[in-house]
Structure formats: structure tokens, C-alpha cells
Amino acid sequence: MNRNASRRSFLAAAGLALPAAASAARSSDPPPAPPHAAVSATPALEYRILGKTGLKVTTVGFGCMITSDGSVIERAADMGITYFDTARVYQHGNNERMVGAALKSRRKNIVLSSKTPGQNRADALASLDTSLKELGTDYLDIWYLHGKEKPEDITDELIDAQQTAKQAGKIRFAGVSTHKGQAQLIPFLAAHPKIDVILSAYNFTLEPIVTTVLEQAAKAGKGTVAMKVMAGGFRRMTPTDPNYQKLKQDGGMLSALKWVIRNRGVHTTIPSMTDIDQLEENIKAMAAPFGKDDEKRLAAQLEYIGPLYCRMCGACQGQCRQGLPVEDMLRFVTYAEGYGQFALGREHFLSLAPGHVAASCGDCVSCTVECPHGVKVPERLLRAQELFRC
């Protein structure tokens, strides 16, 4: 398995497949929003200022990536949610089209962001023009470089593309989105004078360093936006997983969202929402503070995933005196026991280097690997060897 395979290149190519279009002239006076009737029973909204951008955003925003019906987005805007996020690559551009249609009459009342998969100046600017066309707007409030992992990914030409777009009035603020490598990347972005907003994966299962660097970025004046706010603890569960359903029913998702919002270093969040029920539940996170019940739910979830589930943080890399690929082996045993995919786990295990397949944790008097998240590494590695080496 190649984790470095170029999916991002794929997405880049896919995203740029649509013909680039010249952006429409920026209208100085967007049409007023229609007089939609007030949505009943809207709970109290909480606002924060998105760093030095000065943009006022609700702490619960709207991640549009998997939304399939624009009526949910329309309703969210009417309920008072002010921040909506999409990306050029979501649904191969169809997502931007749907978001644009839903927010058309509400554009001046909301903060709209999208992202570019472009890896160079020309591709990035071409994708911006396509985004503007698909979204039916002549400017984005925030335009992110999509899915960066390390400082070297923030190239001068991509920064130059953002500055060019700013000068042309096509974007108001420049951002970077990141799913991993936050400990190194966010401090770099926080110190970068041309980056205004940082969009990061952030949830209760991540290492404390992510909280620290986000707070530091906010103090440095950057706008901070959290995504995957619920995904961490649920990321390794599919919607058909009984525990996923249990957590959903028990309000675990809402607790996870509240956990993120309580961090003042996060200005807004972009949970994915597909229906009105989800919207109405998530919006409650702004009215109810994170409490003891939430803490209990998340603690139960951490307890559930703690000793068993590797979070791929990489802290164990190189720690095994036998040189075993600990992360990979933990994942393989999860395939077998977490997902009932024994054959898959074994297939991957047997594809390891022969020395690793043959190695036995029983040969070591003590284990040198310590997991910062409490995964019982020796037990899980022994389990992998028991299960698969037959």
C-alpha cells in the first residue's frame, strides 16, 4: 500500500477538468436577500471574530461537502449560520454549484470559503475562476490552499497566486487547510504574514499539541476554523457501525462539537450536515456549554478507542527494537477485529517484510514502544501475530 500515492494529484486534475472561466465582474451591490420568514425556535447564536480578518462568524458554521440538498443550506443561512465552506474538488465541482444556488440570494449576509487543489500558480488561479463561476459569485471571503501537510507545501507561487487573487478582488482573505502535520505546519502558518486563516482538522481525540498551536495561531491574529470536529473519534467507524449509531443517538456528536467550540482559540467550525435534523442539533452547540455529561460521553468514547485504536499520530515510529511497523500492524488487527475483515488484515500483515512477519513480540522481555494515547501496543502486536501468522 502506498500512502503517498497521488490522490491529491488526482483531485487536482479532476477539479481542473472543468474549463476555467473568466470571473464575472464584481457587482458592487449584490441583490438583497428575499424576505424569508424567520425560522422558528432558532436557539441562541454565538459569534466570534475570525482573527484579523474582522469577519464575524457563528461558532458553528456549515461544512457543505456531503450535503446533497440545498434546502438544508438555505435553512442554515436563515437560522443565522454565517459561515459556509466548500471546495473545488467536492463532488467534482457539483458541490460548489449546489452551494452557490442555495446561497445566491443570501451571499452578502454570509462568509463563503472554497479551496483550491492547484499545485502551481496557474492551476490555482484557474481553479479559483471556476469556483467563482460555479458558486455564482464574484468573490470568495476566504480562499484556502487545500490539504497542506508541511511548510514546504506552502510554496511561494501558491502564496503569489493568493496575493494576485486578492489584488484582483476575487478573494478577501488567504487561507490554508490542513488535515495532518499540524504541529509543524500551524506554527509556520501562524508566523506567515500572508496567511489570514487556518482551517485545521481538530477534535477531542487529537494530541494536545494541536490545541496549543491553534491557540497560538489565534493569538497571532490568524482566523482559526476547525473541521473534522466529530470525525476523530468516529473516523474509524462507518455509519453502519453499532457504536457509531449509539454515539449519534446519545448525543456524542453534539458533545464532540461542543468540545471544539469551548476552545477560544477556535473561531468557528464546519461540521458536515446532510439534513435539517442534524442542522437543528448542531446549532444547539452554540447555546449549551460543554458540560459534565458531554465530558462523560467523550471519555467513554476515548476509553473505547484508547486501548484498541491507533490514531496514526506517528509517535511510535522507530520505537520498536525489532523495527516492527507498529502503526501498520495495529491497523491490520483493527481490520480483523474492528471491521470483521480478517482476510484483509491477514493479507496486509503477510505483505510486510519477511523479517517483520516472522518477528515475535514474545522474544522481547519488555516492550520499548509507548503510545501517548494509551494503546496497549504489546498486546495488540501479539494479537496481530497470533491472528495472522497462521
Place this chain on the structure above:
Amino acid sequence: MFNKPLLTLCIALSLASPAWAGDAPAPAPSCSLVPGWSQSGPARGYEAANLFEYMDGNAEGYLIYGFHSMNGVTCRQGEISFVIDLSDMGDTDGSYGIFSANRDPALPTDRIGMAGQVAPRRAMFVKGRWYVEIAANPEGDHSAALRAWLAALDQIIAGSTVLPEALAWFPTEGRQSLRLVPESVLGIRLLKRGYVAQYDFGKAFVTFEASPESAAGVMQKLRARFGQVTAANLADDAFQATDQYLGRLFVFRKGRLIGGYSIKAEGHDTAALAAALAAQVR
């Protein structure tokens, strides 16, 4: 030497795998399928549990359509590279669903497998439960080579070439799009999964329940949700309602199916449209 109890456990666990895992082996794309291409880097393999590692948050867009696994490879010919991914979406609704979400509605579809589409820098098609995507680099029109690849991949994939039956139920006149919505049809969680046709005046939809009884239960909950509803005489059960965001609604149940129209524009007879749709669904 084999440890007998361990071997028994291995076999038992293998047998406990889901049914789909025991089907014919998943087809894997190979660069030798089209002459003149060579493999670049190792082949890829992902499952629902680790698709995030490949495509980060975009994985959610696959999981929602029932993604099971993916085999992929990158092929090169000179400076041109094609990133080829073949995904098992579990069933034909899932594969057609992700295809309909990802295709460009502004471009025509082709009859490749069940359905396909070729653009200058990307191509995709579905066949049975399999969904194939190819992305081309660098910039340029790679349509001809992409078509050759789709044809070659079509040969190695066994699967139905018949479109999901539901696609034929929706009127074609004025239709802008027709897609599978994997959850929360019309943004309503009660309507779990179904097809939605977008027209310039509104939407038509058909969702699937496990049984007529569960569909009747959903109808009851929908009535409660919309509050003021008017009973209508169509199929097994029907009602009309209005909603600020969905406009005028006409909802009917026919067996285990729930269908109807959501119309915001004036001048369209929701009852007549719903009756025509109800006559088509089976």
C-alpha cells in the same frame, strides 16, 4: 508448524467476513492493459477504514455512497500520467450514486459499462458495483487516451451494464439532473436514501423502505413533521403539505416506496405530476 486452535480461529474469522468480501476477487487495474503505458510507483489499496489516508476529508464523499474498497495504480506514458482508481461501492445504487454525484452535468454521458463520462482530464464509468475514475496530468486534452483506458478497464470488470431501474421512472422533459441521494433525501432524515430528479421548477423523488409497513411508518412521521397536511387520494397513501424551503409538497406511498414532488415555482400541478410518477414506479 501450525497451531491447530489458531488455525481454526483463522478459518472461523475468515468465514465470518461479510458476504461481499467472499465474492469474486476485486478487479485491479494494471498499466499493461493499454499498450505503451508503464506503472509508476506501487499499486494502491484502500478500505473504508483508511480511505482518509489517501484523500483526507474527501473520503466522506465516498463512504456516504457505501464505499467498500479501492484498487488503484498510476500509469505513465512519457510525461503523461493517469491516476486510475477502481472502487467497490457495494451495489449498483452505490456505484451509480457516486457516479451521478461526481459527473459533470454539463457534459454528456457515454455508454461505457453502465454509464460513463469523459472530459479532457478525467474520465469515469460504472459497471455493476464498480466505480472507475481516471485523472490525467498534465493539462491538455487526454480524451482519446482516456477512452482507450475506459474500454480496456471495461473488459476486466464483470458487472451489470443495466442502469438502476428507478432512473426510468422520472420524466425526462426539463430534467436538469437525476442522482442517488445517499441519505436525507430533500434534507429530511426520515427519507433515508433515494433518487432525486431536479427540474427547473422543483424536484421529484423516490425513496426506498424495507417494507410497505416501514414505509407507512415513515409516512406517518412525515405527516407529523409537516404539521398541517391535506390527505390526497393516490397510490396506497398520499398527502400534500407546504414548507418554507421545499415549497409545495405532494408525497405518496406505493408499497415500500415513497415518492413525490417538491415544487417552489408557481403554475405546476403537483398532484398531476405525482400521479404520473406514481404510475411509473414499481
